[in-house]
Amino acid sequence: MREDKTNAMRLLDAHGVAYTCRFYNDDLALSGVEVARTLGQDPDCVFKTLVTVGKSGEHYVFMIPVACELNLKKAAAVVGEKSVAMVKSKELLPLTGYVHGGCSPIGMKKKFVTCIDETATLFDRIMCSGGRIGCQLELDVDDLIRTVDAKVGDLTA
DSSP: OOOSOOHHHHHHHHTTOOEEEEEOOTTSOOOHHHHHHHTTOOGGGBEEEEEEEETTSOEEEEEEETTSOBOHHHHHHHHTOSOEEEOOHHHHHHHHSOOTTOOOSSSOSSOOEEEEEGGGGGOSEEEEEOSSTTEEEEEEHHHHHHHHTOEEEOOBO
């Protein structure tokens, strides 16, 4: 397992945000729910990061529990767009600096409007990608919201 710092970790360190790295075998193609189970976590407190593009051409980041689906209509409403669509996998790395399956909401190449599902506020700490496949970060929900300047809203189907 690689334990060198990712952009997400460097940004959290720079902001003085406490976090715990949780590593898992990245040789396996695991779903988010399988990652949560592998790490002994409730899938409701492990969040996936989804990158979208709005009708305006602006990009948006949405964080939802790994077992849930993003409701595109709700997501568009939260960011004030007519509609949003998922970006293609091949666009993710040049846009964010992260690969599919290892996309963290923290430390992207550019700062995007970021929204987190309201269920995150039910937990003191949640997990999200650490910026590479095989690495999850566990951190305080309020620290995450503050660090990425996230809006909180109803995002799931």
